[in-house]
Amino acid sequence: MIRLFRHLKPYRLLIGLVIILVFLRSLSDLYLPSLMGDIVDKGVVRGDEPYILKIGGWMLLIAGIGAVCSIAASFYSSKVASSFGKNLRTKVFSHVESFSLNEFDQIGTASLITRTTNDINQVQQVLIMMLRMMVMAPLMCIGGIIMAVSRDAKLSLVLVVSLPVLFIAILLVQRKGIPLFKAMQKKLDKLNLVLRENLTGIRVIRSFNRIDYEKKRFEEANADLTQTAIKVNKIMATLMPVMMLIMNFSTIAIIWFGGIRIDHQNMQVGDLMAFIQYAMQIMFSLIMLSMMFIMIPRASVSAVRINEVLDIKPNIKDAENVQKATDKSGYIEFKNVTFSYPGAENPAISNISFKANPGKVTAIIGGTGSGKSTLISLIPRFYDVSSGEVLVDGVDVRSMSQEHLREKIGFVPQKAVLFTGTITDNISYGNEKATVEDVKHAAEIAQATEFISELKDGYDSVIAQGGTNVSGGQKQRLSIARALVRKPEIYIFDDSFSALDFKTDAKLRAELKKETGDSTVLIVAQRVSTVMDADQIIVLDQGKTAGIGTHKELMETCEVYREIVSSQLSEEEIA
Structure with missing residues (x-):
């Protein structure tokens, strides 16, 4: 005392x-x-x-x-x-x-x-x-x-x-x-x-x-x-x-x-x-x-x-001599990345290497527990790698200040989290300098305008604690709008379309493509229909890379991917 x-x-x-x-x-x-x-x-x-x-x-x-x-x-x-x-x-x-x-x-x-x-x-x-x-x-x-x-x-x-x-x-x-x-x-x-x-x-x-x-x-x-x-x-x-x-x-x-x-x-x-x-x-x-x-x-x-x-001394802290990326394009590279949770017997992911380029969509797919969410959690430094390197714009994320690194990222978590306040407050949480027009534009891209306009107070409608007065799909769309209003160099969507119907999912991805044309986009998804059009698909299996390529390439070369596709799509849809 x-x-x-x-x-x-x-x-x-x-x-x-x-x-x-x-x-x-x-x-x-x-x-x-x-x-x-x-x-x-x-x-x-x-x-x-x-x-x-x-x-x-x-x-x-x-x-x-x-x-x-x-x-x-x-x-x-x-x-x-x-x-x-x-x-x-x-x-x-x-x-x-x-x-x-x-x-x-x-x-x-x-x-x-x-x-x-x-x-x-x-x-x-x-x-x-x-x-x-x-x-x-x-x-x-x-x-x-x-x-x-x-x-x-x-x-x-x-x-x-x-x-x-x-x-x-x-x-x-x-x-x-x-x-x-x-x-x-x-x-x-x-x-x-x-x-x-x-x-x-x-x-x-x-x-x-x-x-x-x-x-x-x-x-x-x-x-x-x-x-x-x-x-x-x-x-x-x-x-x-x-x-x-x-x-x-x-x-x-x-x-x-x-x-x-x-x-x-x-x-x-x-x-x-x-x-x-x-x-x-x-x-x-x-x-x-x-x-x-x-x-x-x-x-x-x-x-x-x-x-x-x-x-308690935080494990993740800024390096003594922080570096700033000179290039501001949002280029991401994983070099032989391995990560283990404290006390775990086996690594959650092992020897992962890939590149995600600006203007391209990189999708990550795999079975439950394959390490998809763990993988993308290493980019904003929610965890630090056990070995290997995660590079953003050519700089190891451990050498960048956490604030500078996260300014580059618009993150939509797997579990949509909303805060007590109005819809405008929740969307502008991603960018405190956002104007009313910016908020409305982000909501429109996220396909949230329709349900917001039906609410009595529109954008001034109050979100209850934990977002209990909106549905799962509405929560996800507001979370996506919150990331969009940030206008970052890197977008990370961690299974953020799971609560959306196929029609809304397709419309949202089409609008996203226009909005995020110059940014690096990473999408973690369970549904094949969400990742089929990606420029690059990374298939994970038990924490390891099972294949990397386009949908067409993976159908020819990756058995794990073919199994996932066949479990979700009919033969006519695959053809």
Whole structure:
């Protein structure tokens, strides 16, 4: 947690102000019992009314100053903690944005969400407590002991017995609580994971009638978290009654032995009253410390989890000396490229070599799991090759800055992803400088104009979260329009026509050919009809190149391609 608190440097002045305010408030609290003892001993006992009023006025003034300092300290400590939390969330989010897909898989989306929200909130809450109590609790404890001893040293022996008992109780509770707090955060991750899968997969769950199964799965994760939370809260709940019991017995002992000392004229009534208040201040300062002991273990667990995210060094980062391609045509070349996923026994693709030229359409086809999507993921550096080279405009993509590389690419993913906002917002996401005309032109090429015009608000129609209010085909067309509005040098379509009917598919490809005439186009597809007209078809089989050529050439030379064609087209269509 100390490592995270290094991010507090910008707030040093405010933290210093909070410490001064808390210090002043503590001094006022320590001074008040002494004044009260003087009122009783010198005012009430002697019947000196002016003295009572004078010291009473001082008490009101000091109490007022203490209250102002307390309010100001609470305000500024909250401000510091909130700003710290905001900046830490931004830092974690920015760092996560630089992760490759490997790093996302390493921690998991659900856990990343928990760490960015719940875990940072835990640290933020304990920071508020620490700013308010890190000065006050020790000062009140030490100051209270000094003041109590100054009033009556012998009576202070009661505290010598009670304080160690209190310390032992706090340590025992903390020792049992820390492991449970660690378990709670992991179980919260599990609950978030189940909830996220349930919400994102609701259509599949309903279609397979698995609602009861998912309810049971959620209830198990929820019950597991609840049981751990109850267990840890039971342990923590014992702390306060134990502390109050010790405090009350200490008060009884102070009054008992204090009464004997007053009877023997070794102590005055006012001193006993002040002593009781100082004893309570000492006890309450320990209660404050115990509250911190309750929150710090959980926050320290959260801090470790946050640091785990911040400590991850992205595998994919820009080279020290980045290169820029002098040629801006969009030429792509794979040279003996092999790639393996972390932990996989066999490479996903092996020894792939081909060239994709500007103004040409290169199609990639193959069976499920043949490595088609993996292959094109290497071009925008979603992953880095295990061996070989991927060149864009003659430069290895690992030598280019990621920003410069991706500026060249218009990517349409296999799973169409839309964002909350209007249709215009989603299309112009590909190019923030796009005009209204650019957006409409891209939608027209993508064959999206027809369904957009039927919507009540047209291009201002709102897309729900995840695009749940549009069909799969409409999502794909908007994703294609988003890539088109970018006007890149390279277009990558990762099975982006699968949800389109044959007529729309054919019209879209015909329009694409006109629009992308000077660009390099790569199309990953399952349907032969989508790739037949490509200038070059790459056939993949179990991660290896089975053939490269035109449709006509491959029908003569590639058995894998012939099998794919014969499985989809009739003999008349093949002829």
